[in-house]
Amino acid sequence: MSIGLLYERSETDEMGIRLTAEELHIDLEYIPFRKISISMDENGYNIRSKGKNYSDAIKDVAVVLNRTQSKNRRLFATYLMETFGKHVINPSSVESVCYSKLRTLLHFWMAGIKIPKTVYVPCDSRETMKDGTEIHNEEDIADLLQQELGNAEIVVKPDAGTHGRMVSLAKNRQELLTNIQQTKSTIINPVGILAQEFIQKWFYDLRIIVTKEKGKAPYCHPKALARAGFKDFRTNTFLGNLVFDAALPLYIRNLAVKCGKTIGKNNDAWLLALDAMVAVGKNKVVDDEFVMSHLNRLSIPFDAIKKVKMYKTKKMDFPSWNRKLEEAFQDYMSTEAYESVKEVIDESVEKNQHSIIFHEANSCPEFWEQTRLITGFNLAIPLLKSAQSLTGLSY
Secondary structure (H helix, E strand, O other): OEEEEEEOOOOHHHHHHHHHHHHOOOOEEEEEOOOOEEEEEOOEEEEEOOOOEOHHHHHOEEEEEEEOOOHHHHHHHHHHHHHOOOEEEOOHHHHHHHHOHHHHHHHHHHOOOOOOOEEEEOOOOEEEOOOOOEEEOHHHHHHHHHHHHOOOOEEEEOOOOOOOOOOEEEOOHHHHHHHHHOOOOEOOEOOOEEEEEOOOOOOEEEEEEEEEOOOOOOEEOOEEEEEEOOOOOOOOHHHOOEEEEEEOOHHHHHHHHHHHHHHHOOOOOEEEEEEEEEOOOOOOOOOHHHHHHHHHHOHHHHHHHHHHHOOOHHHHOHHHHHHHHHHHHHHHHOOHHHHHHHHHHHHHHHHOHHHEEEEEEEOOOOOOOOHHHHHOOOOHHHHHHHHHHHHOOOO
């Protein structure tokens, strides 16, 4: 029984999984899930590209690592593979929850896990009637949001968005109305308005990894990826923020495992990246100027990392490119400025650990270029271990 790697395009994460599988002497079937056809009739199913038939390869696969990047494509891929009798990491019940911020928050809330105060209004900002007239609901939606969240700052976000896209912060009524007006029904925001209280999280947030193998208890890696910067209220790295490793107190690790169990439920194997904020408020361990000065000093070594990421040799000679990336990250992490900011984050997390707030779960996290090198945790290993645990094989 083999393991299949299902992907849209072979990017660094997928190439990293391949490299790790080779190092561990694990055979993988590589199965594209873009520009293919899936057909079904009384004779069974066929999965084909224009030049190759993958049907027999898939029939020999017992477990599929679903690395398709589009959330909607990943949902379809998971359901199809499970219908064809395959185990999938992550299974469809996990994918369905992680697809939606609201569904994720509902699961956390039901389990008693602290989340930002959240309001969902199942009404779009504008509605077009049969006669072509348009109804504007912005004022009513704003009233409903402020009725629950007050006149404080309010975050509006798409239910199925990623990378901080289309997440907006309203500091007053007029900004709230503008942000509501800018929302519309799309593939990442199917219906309604999702809003939350603004959490005073200081300059960083946390991405925490929790994994599960069949027959073993869920495991939370002791280091988180901290995304840090003052560029925006969003600390997502896609907005140009920096990355650090953050030591997780046992309290947070146990809570992260609880989050994983809440989403993973009775499934035998899964892997999740949990996004969390520490509600620091005014309980800062140093002043902003100290952190800013050290972040500014890190811009040059971090620019060197970004330069390596752009090298065209990435796909032509991945092992060589990977060594250059590792060297660039090592240079960045060996600076005094990095160590200083890391100490601030560690102290802040330790001091405010009981103010941790979980707000999102990612079922297909990016990991090779940042999480692996910053936290020392290669997610390809637990992915492959989880798959092997479902086949009954082991290292």
